[in-house]
Amino acid sequence: MKAFSLLPLTFSRNRKLGVGERKGGYDLPLHKSAGSHFLVLLVGLMSFLAMMALSATMVLGGVTQHWSSGLKNKVTIEIPAQKPGGLLRSAAEIKELALSVEALLKANPNIKALHILEENDIHDLVSPWLGDDVVLDELPLPGLVSAELHVRDKDKLESIGKALTEIASDIRLDTHESWLEDILRLAGTLKLSTLIVTLIIGATTIVAIAGAIRSRMAEHKADIELLHLMGASDLYITKQLQRHAVVLTLKGALIGVLSGLVILLMLSAFGGSGEGATIPGMHLSASQIIILLLLPGLIALIASQTARVTVLRVLGQMP
Amino acid sequence: MIKFEHVGLRYGVGPEVLSDINFTLEPGSFHFLTGPSGAGKTSLMTLMYLGRKPTRGLVSMFEQNINDMSRAQLGALRQKIGVVFQEFRLLPHLSAFDNVALPMRITGHSESEVKSNVDELLEWVGLGDYKNALPLTLSGGQQQRVAIARAVIARPKLLLADEPTGNLDDDIGFRLMHLFEQLNRMGTTIVIATHSQYIMERFGHPRLVLEDGRLYMHDNANWVQKNIEGVY
Numbered sequence: 001m002k003a004f005s006l007l008p009l010t011f012s013r014n015r016k017l018g019v020g021e022r023k024g025g026y027d028l029p030l031h032k033s034a035g036s037h038f039l040v041l042l043v044g045l046m047s048f049l050a051m052m053a054l055s056a057t058m059v060l061g062g063v064t065q066h067w068s069s070g071l072k073n074k075v076t077i078e079i080p081a082q083k084p085g086g087l088l089r090s091a092a093e094i095k096e097l098a099l100s101v102e103a104l105l106k107a108n109p110n111i112k113a114l115h116i117l118e119e120n121d122i123h124d125l126v127s128p129w130l131g132d133d134v135v136l137d138e139l140p141l142p143g144l145v146s147a148e149l150h151v152r153d154k155d156k157l158e159s160i161g162k163a164l165t166e167i168a169s170d171i172r173l174d175t176h177e178s179w180l181e182d183i184l185r186l187a188g189t190l191k192l193s194t195l196i197v198t199l200i201i202g203a204t205t206i207v208a209i210a211g212a213i214r215s216r217m218a219e220h221k222a223d224i225e226l227l228h229l230m231g232a233s234d235l236y237i238t239k240q241l242q243r244h245a246v247v248l249t250l251k252g253a254l255i256g257v258l259s260g261l262v263i264l265l266m267l268s269a270f271g272g273s274g275e276g277a278t279i280p281g282m283h284l285s286a287s288q289i290i291i292l293l294l295l296p297g298l299i300a301l302i303a304s305q306t307a308r309v310t311v312l313r314v315l316g317q318m319p
Numbered sequence: 320m321i322k323f324e325h326v327g328l329r330y331g332v333g334p335e336v337l338s339d340i341n342f343t344l345e346p347g348s349f350h351f352l353t354g355p356s357g358a359g360k361t362s363l364m365t366l367m368y369l370g371r372k373p374t375r376g377l378v379s380m381f382e383q384n385i386n387d388m389s390r391a392q393l394g395a396l397r398q399k400i401g402v403v404f405q406e407f408r409l410l411p412h413l414s415a416f417d418n419v420a421l422p423m424r425i426t427g428h429s430e431s432e433v434k435s436n437v438d439e440l441l442e443w444v445g446l447g448d449y450k451n452a453l454p455l456t457l458s459g460g461q462q463q464r465v466a467i468a469r470a471v472i473a474r475p476k477l478l479l480a481d482e483p484t485g486n487l488d489d490d491i492g493f494r495l496m497h498l499f500e501q502l503n504r505m506g507t508t509i510v511i512a513t514h515s516q517y518i519m520e521r522f523g524h525p526r527l528v529l530e531d532g533r534l535y536m537h538d539n540a541n542w543v544q545k546n547i548e549g550v551y
Contacts, residue, residue, distance in 0.1 A: 027421060029412035226408050229370055231398030232425045233391065319372050319393070 047256025253296035326376030354529035401475030
């Protein structure tokens, strides 16, 4: 020992310059790798996009549910303001016909609830389309009867329609099917599109992580070869790169998901619709928010498995 | 321990750098591997530390044919081999302590075992005060001692050293040679590649001589010609 005491350099634990520290149990200098910040940023952006696409899917699901549950078992009976011959019906005539319709439907066991819309209700329905300047009292307005069914059955609806035409030939039964189906189909297509976008984002993230891991392995090829020659198992080496990938993606995913959550809360606060609106606002339930908050964990899991497969594949090429 | 039968090695489509190599090293033996530059010493060492598989012939290590072994089995075999590389191959971002600790960590020793063994060995090779130093801040000789400490820390069954005393002054060189002999007495089979006639004569172990990719043996009394006659 004394032979070495005159050597020019001495090191203590407190001196950083020239002192090696094994960071986080890594044998490989992964924390110093170029491009780590880029991967965090990329995963952050991808997580943000995935979060927005997933929340859009959830909101669209809510909209579909809102529309279909609101109209699924409901029908409207319309008594036109104009008779088939072109003459207008008086308010009293319309009221009388509405009562006949009510009496007919009350006798039908498939009718769960029935409601004759009053003049004010009809004014409320049409005023958003006609504006405040129009004096609605002077306009001929149809009579409307809203009915809720126990079961939506095509044959039963046809028989109701037939019975209604016996009261007046021009009374119409509106089952809302034509536009409801179109709108539900549109909502379904949008949901599918957002799911496909989410899958593409996921696939892009996997490719980016695999590329980053391959690049790390190329950067530290000599060190990895040395560990391999010392007898390090594939798992020993893989664990280090896997942990590195998880840490980076978790950082990025947390940033992306939390940013997404802030944006969603803002959209929910400023762009929300009121009670009873046709299109519901960007509202997510607590369970949906919890699902979105689990996204970083899912992304980290994907990163971990991607890193594992990539590293094992590269190591498999060594003798 | 090690058996090479008609082993040949070529890189890619180039000529054979090792041709028809035949030798057997018994457990607990001590050999020098020597020969002129470019004769294939490093290639032969590479085959012995399982860095490559031969292009032809059979290699048996620890009584097992390496061609029949899985990657996992080869990994376990490599853990029994300590290597001192000619260019040291220390991990530049790790301290001397962590470089020496690598084989123990790879084989799953506890951190308390790692600490006591590594501290003791670094003291022994005269680097007790440098355990936290990065390799780049160490001299060539100090790096070489770290490399040697790393090769012997896990008490390997086979120690391969490529010019281990090349950068050391005679005093430290002899001290390390005595360490190798001590390990050899404890049962470790040792092969040291060296150019130093002085070291070979001083320690007097049998020699494997490589020339033009062919191997000859010398038992200090006679040349045992394995491949061709009349070279020495």
